[in-house]
Amino acid sequence: MRTDTHAAKLSVGPILFHWLEEKKLDFYARLATAPIDTVYLGEVVCSKRIPLFERCYQDIADMLEKAGKKVVYSTLAEVMIKYDRQTVAGICSLRNTLVEANDASALYHLSEKPHALGPFLNVYNEDTLEFLVGKGAVHVTLPYELNRAAIASMGEKAEKLGVGLEIQVYGRMPLALSARCYHARAQGRVKDNCQFVCEQDPDGMDLKTMEGRPFLSINGIQTLSHACLNLIHEMQELAAMGVTHFRLSPHTGDMVETARLFRAVLDGELCATEATSRLAAHAPAPFANGFYYQKEGYRWIRPT
Amino acid sequence: MSSKNLHIPELVCPAGTPAALRVAVDAGADAVYCGFQNATNARNFPGLNFTPQELEQGVIYAHARGARILLAINTFPPAGQTDLWKQAVQDGIRFGVDAIIIADIGLAHHIATKYPEQRLHLSVQAGASSPEAIRYYCREFGVKRVVLPRILTVAEIKTIHDEIPCEIEVFIFGNIGMMAEGRCSLTNYATGISTNMDGACSPAHAVKYEEDARRNLTTTLGAFTIDRFACGEQAGYPTICKGRYYAAGCKDPYYAFEEPVSLNLASLLPELIHAGVTALKIEGRQRSRAYVHEVVAAFRRALDEYSAGRQLPLPDLLALTEGHRETLGAFAGKRWR
DSSP states (O other), rough: OOOOTTOOOOEEEOOOSSSOOOHHHHHHHTTTTTTTTTEEOOOOSSSSGGGGGGHHHHHHHHHHHHOOOEEEEEEOSSOOOHHHHHHHHHHHSSOEEEEEOOOOOHHHTTTOOEEEEETTTTOOOOOHHHHHTTTTEEEEOTTTTTOOHHHHHHHHHHHHOOOOOEEEEEEEEEEOOOSSSSSHTTTTOOOOGGGGGGGGGGEEEEOOOHHHHEEEEEETTTEEEEEEEOOOGGGGHHHHHHHOOOEEOOOOOOHHHHHHHHHHHHHSSSSSSHHHHHHHHTHHHHEEEEEGGGGGGTTOOOOO | OOOOTTTOOOEEEEEESSHHHHHHHTTTTTTTEEEBSSSSSSSOOOSSSSSSSHHHHHHHHHHHHTTTTEEEEOOOOTTTTTHHHHHHHHHHHHHHHHHEEEEEEHHHHHHHOOTTSOOOOGGGGGGOOOOOHHHHHHHHHHHOOEOOTOOOHHHHHHHHHHOOOEEEEEEEEEEOOSSOTOOOOOHHHHHHHOOOHHHHHSSSGEEEEEEOOTEEEEEEEEEEEEEEETTTEEEEOGGGGGGGGEEEEEEEESSSSOOOOOOOOOGHHHHHTTOOOOOEEEEEOOOOOHHHHHHHHHHHHHHHHHTTTOOOOOOOOGGGSSOOOOOGGGGGGGGGO
C-alpha cells in the first residue's frame, strides 16, 4: 500500500556555512517562492558569525511568514564561551517563536515551554523523546546517523506522543563538531584570529585522502560528509513510518528547484529516479544514503 | 602554589579487564571505571571489558581495598534497543557499583526514577560544555558529577566550577579525540559502526596497515586512507581526526584536525586543583595492564607528594603517549582552538 505523502511537509534547515549577508538575503528572498513549509533560521555552527547577520533575522522572518512559511529559530550546536551562552539564552527567551534546541543549555532554558528538538541533540531513542516531550518538546528532528529500524521505532513513538517527526533528506551530513576551527587551522591560524576564511567555501572545504579520494568537508568547527545525503527514494517509506517533515539543508545549488523536485515526488507528480537525476545538477557532491541502511554513511545504496 | 588547605582530587583510573582493575586499585586508584562487554559503553572493543560476573568480583575487590567502581553505560541506545542498556543498569546496581556514568537522557531518566538512590555521573559523551548544560542534567536527573569535555581551558573550568552545583572530573592523561565527545559520526561514515550507538571509534576490524614494495606503510579505515608513513617512521593507529589529508589548494597533505599526540596535564595539576576539580581521570581502558600500572602509580606519587606539601614531581610518561608526543590540548589556552 502506498502512503499518501501529500500531507508531508518540506522544511529548509539553517544555513550551516558562512555565507555573506547579501547571499543569505538573496537565498531567503528566493526561498519565499519555493514549496517549503518551514524554514529554520539562525547560526548553529560558529558564534563568531552571529554578529554579522543577527540584525537581518527579523525582516527575513517577517518576509517568510508573509509568504506563508513557518519560521523556527535554531540555537548553536556547541555552547562554550559567555557570548555563546548569552546568545542561546536570548533566543530561548523570544516570545511567540518556536525555538529549536541544539544542545542541553537550550533545553535548560526551554523546559516547560513548547519547543523543537534539533538534530544536534542526541535524541536516539523513544525514552529520550518521551522525557523531552514531557518537558514541552512538540517536534523533533532526528540525529543524522539513525538507521531505518531506529527511525521506525521513533515514528511509532512520535505518533503516540503526537509530536512532529523530521529527518534531513538532502545536503551534506553533519558528522562532527569541535572546539577547534579547522578552516583557520588550514590557513595556519587559530579560531580567535580566523579572519573568517570559511567564507571562501560556501559548501564546505573539501578534504581528500592522500590517494586523492574525496572524503570530508570542513565548515569551521564542523566536519561534514563529502557526499550529499539524498533520501528522496526513501520518503515514501519514511512517511509510512511516521515521519511528518523532510528537511533540506542549504547549499549553493538551486535550492528552489531542489525543493520543487522533492515536493513533486511527495505529491506523486515525479518519480524519485527522475528527480535524483535532475537533483544531481544542483548538488555539491555525489549522493549517499548509507546511514539509513545501516551501512557506511558515504555509500549510495541503489534504490530498487 | 601551596597545597595547604586544598582538597586533593581523587584519581579515577581505567580498567578494560579484571586484571587491569586489580592493578589500578593496587597502584593507588581512588576509583576505577569500567564497562560491560557490549555496546553499552564507549570502549566496546573485542577482548575488552567485563562480564557481569567479572564486574561483581571487581566491585568486591575494589571495595575491600577502599576504592570505588564507576560503571560506564555511556553510549546512546538506538530506538528499539534500550533493553540492553537497562539490563546493564540493573546489573550494575545489583553489584553495588558506586556510580553509573551516563550520557543518554532517556537512560538518565530511567535510572533517576527507578533507582533514585543511585549516584549518577554525567559522561564526557554527553558533551556538556557550559554551566547551563550541566545544570540541566543536575536539575532533571540529580547528576552528582560531570566529566568535562576536553575542549575547555583551565580558566573556563574554574568559571564552570563556580556556576554548577555538582563535582567536576577532568581528563588529565591519555588519548585525546579532536571532536566534541558524543557528537562525532566520522567512524560511522567510514565504517558503518557508530561511536555513539555501538561504542567504538575506529574499530579494529575496519583498520588495515598496508606496506608497499619500498616499505612505506599506509593505514586505512574502511575504504579511506588515513595516513602514510615512510619506512622507519612510527605509524599511528588510524583514527580519522589524527589523519593526513589534502585540502583544496594545499600542495602537501597535512594533519587537518590534529597530529597524533596524547594529552598529558601533569604540569597543570596545581592549576586544576585550584580550579576546584574533584577528580582527575586517566584515559585508556583499551591499554595494557602494564600501562595502567605505570600511569596510575606515577600520578598517585605526584598527588601524594603534592598533598604532603612538597613540590609536585612531574611524572615522565612520554614513552607511554601516542606517537611519543604529548600536548596540553585545549587546557592551556585559547590558541589551541
